[in-house]
Each structure stands twice: as structure tokens, then as C-alpha cells.
Amino acid sequence: MADSLIQQLGTFASNVRFDHLPTAVVEECKRLLLDSIGCAVAAIEQPKGRIGIDYARMMGGNGDATVIGTDERTSIFGAAFANGELINALDMDAVVPPGHVTPYVLPGALAVGEARCVTGKALVEAIAVSHEMSYRLGKAMDYLRDTKDGKVSPPPVYGYSSTVFGATAAIVKLKALPATVVANALGIAGSISPVNSQVAWFQHAPSSTIKYLLAGALTQSAMTAAHMAELGHRGDLQILDDREFGFPRFIGTRRWEPECITAELGEAWRFITEQAYKPYPHCRILHALLDALIEIVESNDIEPHEIESIKAWVEGFVEQPVWLNRDIGHVHDAQFSIAHGLALGAHRVPPGKAWQDPELVFGASVMRLMDRVTHEVHPDYVELLTSHAASRPANIEVRARGRTFAGERRYPKGSPSPEPSSYMSNDELVGKFRRNTEDVLSSARIDDIIERVFSLEKLENVATLLSLLRPGKNGALTRVSA
Incomplete structure (x- = not known):
């Protein structure tokens, strides 16, 4: 049998x-x-x-x-x-x-x-x-x-x-x-x-x-x-x-x-x-749009108060309440709302835990800009998706200074795809790790952890790695300086 x-x-x-x-x-x-x-x-x-x-x-x-x-x-x-x-x-x-x-x-x-x-x-x-x-x-x-x-x-x-x-x-x-x-x-x-x-x-x-x-x-x-x-x-x-x-x-x-x-x-x-990594602390559906949006505002030095409107073309399956939500009552809501995510992304804050700082999430500038964000379903979403699984087609238009700035992406950063630039390299993952840990662990400790992880096959006892992730004594949130 x-x-x-x-x-x-x-x-x-x-x-x-x-x-x-x-x-x-x-x-x-x-x-x-x-x-x-x-x-x-x-x-x-x-x-x-x-x-x-x-x-x-x-x-x-x-x-x-x-x-x-x-x-x-x-x-x-x-x-x-x-x-x-x-x-x-x-x-x-x-x-x-x-x-x-x-x-x-x-x-x-x-x-x-x-x-x-x-x-x-x-x-x-x-x-x-x-x-x-x-x-x-x-x-x-x-x-x-x-x-x-x-x-x-x-x-x-x-x-x-x-x-x-x-x-x-x-x-x-x-x-x-x-x-x-x-x-x-x-x-x-x-x-x-x-x-x-x-x-x-x-x-x-x-x-x-x-x-x-x-x-x-x-x-x-x-x-x-x-x-x-x-x-x-x-x-x-x-x-x-x-x-x-x-x-x-x-x-x-x-x-x-x-x-x-x-x-x-x-x-x-x-x-x-198909293993993918997330540069942004937000639902993956928004990442290609954020890639394009951030490139627009950074390359043109556009400030949030200059933006008259943001219009996005998104993945077809996101026309559901969790993504359409504009009632941001908890920092958790900021992880999924299309309107809030794009408004926050336009503020050019480096991606990381700062994106869920209550002062930013509920800040007047982000909340005002969220009211100027609209979206539609991308017209070619199904066709592009069925031709390659990593496809997350995204178009975006930013209206500012009396002009329209446009951008588009097919593959978000972090996904293996036919576009080599979408792959997240080891150096980029290390950069993300440093940003995520720098105010909790010392720079020397961070370096040690990175080295041990990338030579994991040489580690005789994984408990030694976990011990490096305990930053202080007698307090769960104790911090150490560099």
C-alpha cells in the first residue's frame, strides 16, 4: 500500500x-x-x-x-x-x-x-x-x-x-x-x-x-x-x-x-x-506603488503639502474593506489601508518601525493627504499576473506644482522576477536589519549577529545566537548604547 x-x-x-x-x-x-x-x-x-x-x-x-x-x-x-x-x-x-x-x-x-x-x-x-x-x-x-x-x-x-x-x-x-x-x-x-x-x-x-x-x-x-x-x-x-x-x-x-x-x-x-522580502511595513499589495511613489517624490523633491492628489491603479483583489478602510483608529490599520499607506509613503520617512509611530500615523499631514488619494483597479492586472506570478502591476500619478508626475512598476522590490533590480540583495537585507535593530542593540552586537547568521553552518550551538538578541538586564525593553 x-x-x-x-x-x-x-x-x-x-x-x-x-x-x-x-x-x-x-x-x-x-x-x-x-x-x-x-x-x-x-x-x-x-x-x-x-x-x-x-x-x-x-x-x-x-x-x-x-x-x-x-x-x-x-x-x-x-x-x-x-x-x-x-x-x-x-x-x-x-x-x-x-x-x-x-x-x-x-x-x-x-x-x-x-x-x-x-x-x-x-x-x-x-x-x-x-x-x-x-x-x-x-x-x-x-x-x-x-x-x-x-x-x-x-x-x-x-x-x-x-x-x-x-x-x-x-x-x-x-x-x-x-x-x-x-x-x-x-x-x-x-x-x-x-x-x-x-x-x-x-x-x-x-x-x-x-x-x-x-x-x-x-x-x-x-x-x-x-x-x-x-x-x-x-x-x-x-x-x-x-x-x-x-x-x-x-x-x-x-x-x-x-x-x-x-x-x-x-x-x-x-x-x-518565490521567496520575497518586504522593504515596507505595509501589506505587500502596496509595495510596487510605494516604490514608484517614493521615486517620484524623492527625485522631484516634492513635499507633502505640495501634493494636490495621488491616484493609483492597484491589484484587482484588493477591493475589500480592509484595504479600502480610511478609519485609522489603531496603528495596525496603517498596515493595510491603501489611502493611508500612500499618504504616509509620500512623506519620505525611511521604511521601518517609524512608519507605525503614532505621531506619524495619526499626524495631521498624513491624514490630510489621505483625503486626496484615490485608486482604481489596474486594467491589465489579470493579464500581467497570469504571465508571471511575481507580477503586482502598479501605476501611480502624483499631481503637484500644477504638473502630473507618473510612475509604474510591474514587480515590487523584494521579489525574484525577470527584472534583476527587484531582487533584494544580502546587502539590502543587512541594511534593513540594521535599521530595525539599531536603537535596541549595539552596533558591535549587530555586526556579530549578521556574521553568525551568514555563517550559520559553522555555529555549534544556536543558543549563542539567541543570546545576542537579549540586549539588557532586568527589563524586557532595556536598551544598550553603541
Whole structure:
């Protein structure tokens, strides 16, 4: 009898070895790690980040794992919860189909890896497995940017619940459990995954601050699945094969293409082909527009008060309340509103956590300019999207000084695409990391972290890396000077 999909994924996770990973995969895992821990450090004073930290404290524990950017040490469960929330708080973390993956799959691996004092090579294996598994499941299911008959066709039910498999795989991988236990853990994970509530979140504005899926909650599902299997629970090994009653049905996907999961599994690494990074702390739908807008205002030295109007042509699926929202009552709302995002971008503030400083978000200049922002759906959106997955076509017109300044982009900065300039280089990721951490960590500490991440295969104990992300003593938000 052929192995089930769960068993095949379990075997895949168990068999991955660092020495067999392509160089490109290893390097992408390092990039993901650096970007993610930088996003976490940047968020320690953000409302969502602070709540995650406070909840981790409530969970208590034996101090086995670090809450990134703080001197807090909690249980692996508390650290995983907080770090998931921190990575995702600014909405500046990396994206790959099905969407945000890293804040769900990395935190458990970091916490367990630190507690078990695993090597850097072992952490790379876990990051690679979790992202490849999440990507393959994402490609097998409905996608936000699906099209049908030449029109956008967003699914009625959607979310990132399928990342629970990759998150669980990373944890059991680092625990070095047998393939049979790994499979049981994945079977349990499928049975206890959070619901896909993201479409409801799109429709209800101002939006819930849990976003598309509370990162901390999914890390706990993955932790539970991994530990229950280790303790002897049996998982549902058929949960991905059963189209009528299993995971595809109850998680709500219309499309189920399991060949996307298994084709060349363990031989071809596919997540790296679409792994993208976010220069701006804003929903990815606005990034190409921001690239074009910022070029216009900087190259022409246009001040916000000079702008008479901004008109944008956007992706077709964003005509939903979370993006149309102009009721900015929480800094979180600034991460998604089309009008507010473009108004803020025109202020030429370097992208980073400053974009969610309340003085800027609610400032009179930004709020006034937001009233002068309009948008339409890009007329060629579907055609360009179907010709290349990285396409996010964007046109923008800025009216100022009695003139119209126009710009356009097809691919946003940070995405691998046919345009080499859209790729975010290591130097650019390092620059983003420095900006995200410079007022929390010393310059020497930042240099040390960067060096260790990019030579992760030489690290004998990942706990030494995590220790560098604890900036002070006796206070979660203690800062150090350069």
C-alpha cells in the first residue's frame, strides 16, 4: 500500500540533511532568519509585540528560550508565542505562497533549537523543511491571487492554517524523532490546525489586530502536535488524502492538487523561486506603488503639502474593506489601508518601525493627504499576473506644482522576477536589519549577529545566537548604547 501524503511528508522531513541541501536553499534560510529576527526586534514596543511578550510572561516556564529583542527567558511555548507575534507585528516579514509563512514556522524551531542547543546546520534543515512544506501545500490549495476566465477569483475561504504542517515538521525535525513519530505529529497538526478565518478579516474594517491568523496561536498548535506525538499520541495519517472529509474539506479550499505537494519532493526545492522580502511595513499589495511613489517624490523633491492628489491603479483583489478602510483608529490599520499607506509613503520617512509611530500615523499631514488619494483597479492586472506570478502591476500619478508626475512598476522590490533590480540583495537585507535593530542593540552586537547568521553552518550551538538578541538586564525593553 502506498504511503499517505502525511507519511511522505514525514519521510521527507526526516531525511533532509544539511550536506544535501543546495547552496541556494541554505543561503535563503540564512536570509529568512536574519530578516525575521530583525522584524521581531523592531516590534518590541509595538502594541501587538508588547501583548505577545506579556502573554509569554503569563505562560511562565523554566527559562529555556529567549523572547527576541528582550531579556525575557520563558518556556519554549511562551517564547514561540511571543516571537511569532513579534515577527509579524509590523507586517514587514517575508512572504511566500500561501502568504506569510515565517512567523508561523520559525518561532517553534528557534525555541526548541535553543533549548536543545542544536547546531546551526540543524536549524537550517528545519527552516528549509518548514518553508518547502508550507510552500508546496500552499500551491496545492486556493490562492488569494487566483484568476478564472480572465477575472480575479479570490476564494471564499482562505488563510494560512496549512503552515501548521511546516511549523510542526520544524519542531519534530529538531527533536530528531523517528519518521513514524514525525508522521503522527503532522497528522495531529492537521486535526488541530486553526480555522481559515482570513476572508472574514478582509471584510470587517477597521480590522481585528489578530490579522489573518494569530501567529502565536498557530505556534501553539504546532507545539502541541509535536509534543503529543512524542508522548505517544497517534495522528490521522489520512487527513490530507481524504478530499471528502479530510483537511482539504474542513479547511475550506476549493482547489486541491496534491501533485504539487509530492512532485520531486526531497529533490527539487521550490520555495526559493518565490521567496520575497518586504522593504515596507505595509501589506505587500502596496509595495510596487510605494516604490514608484517614493521615486517620484524623492527625485522631484516634492513635499507633502505640495501634493494636490495621488491616484493609483492597484491589484484587482484588493477591493475589500480592509484595504479600502480610511478609519485609522489603531496603528495596525496603517498596515493595510491603501489611502493611508500612500499618504504616509509620500512623506519620505525611511521604511521601518517609524512608519507605525503614532505621531506619524495619526499626524495631521498624513491624514490630510489621505483625503486626496484615490485608486482604481489596474486594467491589465489579470493579464500581467497570469504571465508571471511575481507580477503586482502598479501605476501611480502624483499631481503637484500644477504638473502630473507618473510612475509604474510591474514587480515590487523584494521579489525574484525577470527584472534583476527587484531582487533584494544580502546587502539590502543587512541594511534593513540594521535599521530595525539599531536603537535596541549595539552596533558591535549587530555586526556579530549578521556574521553568525551568514555563517550559520559553522555555529555549534544556536543558543549563542539567541543570546545576542537579549540586549539588557532586568527589563524586557532595556536598551544598550553603541
